[in-house]
Amino acid sequence: QSRQNAQHSEPSHPSIPKEFQLDLDMIETDQNRVCELPDLVQHKLDELLEPFMIPKPKIRPISPHFDELHNSTASTINFVISQVASSDIGTSIQALAQIDEVLRQEDKADVMSGHIDQLLIVTIMQLRFNSTHLADERVDKRDVIKLYSCIIGSLLSLFSMETLAREASMGVLKDLMHGLITLMLDSRVEDVEDGTQVIRSVNLLVIRVLEHSDQTNMISALLVLLQDTLVSTAGSPTVSELVMKCLWRMIRFLPETINSLNLDRILLDVHNFMKVFPKEKLKQLNSDVPHRTLKTLLHTLCKLTGAKILDHLSMIENRNESELEAHLRRVVKHSGNLSGLKRDRGNEKGGLRTDDRMSKAKVSDILSEIFKKIGSKENTQEGLTELYEYKQKYSDVDLAPFLKNTSQFFQNYVERGLRLIESEREGKTRIQNSTVIPQHGVESILSSNNEELKPA
Incomplete structure (x- = not known):
């Protein structure tokens, strides 16, 4: 009875829906069916069991150009030139010495062809770096002077070879001349032992650069540099004076170099100069030397080429609006009148002696x-x-x-x-400076008989 009571006390399980019940009859009936496997595709796998020969890899041959690039003389030169701009003085000196050694050997110097602008650019950078070393008390000034000497020595060797010197472009020559003139005027250099000798060497180098560079590039570089120094209010007036001295020296070369000049380019640079500094603005400057320098350059060109100078204005736009063309026409006309006067003078045979x-x-x-x-x-x-x-x-x-x-x-x-x-x-005038030039001996730039600097 107690068991029955317990059964009655247990909760009854809920009934399971039929769809969730196990159908035993269906299972027994299903066992009588035969399960058929699907037909599988038969593959020929015998080849997989055969030994497989791995082919030897074929490596692509190295390009000859790649090999030349990394093993040629050109890559060596590029590396050495890059060392010139090093902030380490010793590294720069060693690189300059190697370049100077190559330049001093005529049979090897030609390997520098095509690298001249590259060399000059890093050399100009080193000139600027070395200028900062002069103000650095931690740097031995003897090392500074030694680096200056190496720079000047390698540049003297370079500009002794006209074929290489003529590769220097106008823009690079402009920066080089500015760097050399700035060095010549740096009074700190003279205060260092052997500094005076450095200044003398720079003077000699300036003359070498003027004489052996491409004359068209050199004149154009000086015209642009003069324009920049006159425009700059922060620059020293002495810099522009020395630039003009260099221009006067180039003017003296014109009778010998006129046939090699690209007059169209030079006149374009003069035209651009006159656009920045018209005649009236030039006259307002503290010195009349820039005006006289420009007039003398144009007069000399007209004297050497005659009326043909007017055929070299092809690179100038709006020629009729150019102050340059009007000036050239006046000079050509005046030169023609002077020629007529000389012919008349020759015919007169003494002029005043003829009473009639x-x-x-x-x-x-x-x-x-x-x-x-x-x-x-x-x-x-x-x-x-x-x-x-x-x-x-x-x-x-x-x-x-x-x-x-x-x-x-x-x-x-x-x-x-x-x-x-x-x-x-x-x-044929010379610049008569009204200001005193520091004792750098720069007056010898205009000397044609002696290339060495003379102390002032």
Whole structure:
């Protein structure tokens, strides 16, 4: 009874739905069925059991160009040149010594062809680095001077070979000249032992660069550098003075170099200069030397080429608006008039000696009037110009009677004025600096007889 009570006390299991019940009858019936396997595709697998020969890998041969690039002389030169710009003074000195050794051997120097701009650019960078070393107390100044000497030595070797020197481009020459001129004017160099000798060597190097570089590139570089130094208010006026000295030296070379010049390029640079510094703006500068320098350059070019100079304005846009073309036409016209005067003078055979051409009384009146103008403060320049042109036309004229009663100062003034006019018209003047140049001996840049720097 208790068991029955327990059964009654247990909760009854819920009934399971039929779909979830196990159908035993169905299972027994299913055992009578035969299970058929599907037909499988039969593969021939015998080949997999045969030994497999692995082919030997074929390595692509190294390109000959790749080999040359890494083993040729060019790659070696590139590496050595890169060492020149090293911030370590010893590394730079060693690289410069290797380059100098190559440049000194004529049979090997040609390997530097094609690398000149690259070499000059890193050398200019090293010049700037070395300038900072001068202000660094931790750097031995003897090492600084030694590096300067190596730089100058390698550049002297380079610019002794015209074929290599002429590869230097205009932009690189401009930066090089600026770097060398800046070094020449750096008073800190002179304060170091052997610094004076460095300045002398730089002076010699500047002359070598001017003479052996491509003359078109050199003149263009100096014109652009002069423009930059005149525009810059922070720059030293002495820098522009030395740039103009270099330009005057280049002007002296023109009779020998005129046939090798690209006049179209030079006139384009002059045109660009005159756009930045028109005639009136040039006259407003503290010095008239830039104006005189430009005039002398153009006058010399006109004198050497004649009216053909006007055929070399092809690179200038809007020629009619160019101040340059108008100036050249005036110079060409004036040169033609002077040529006519010289022919007339030759035909006159003494001018004043022919009484029927001009009486002595008339000569006296003309010269008296001219000297009155010279003595007048307002008309002195006009009088000097008339006297110069009169002497050109009548070469036998005697000025002594008109000068003997004047002061020595006035006589010297007239002589200097005539020489100045002649120089401006003949293109052979020299720059007369009104300021004192530091003791760098830079005056020897204009010397044609001695290339060594002379101490001031």
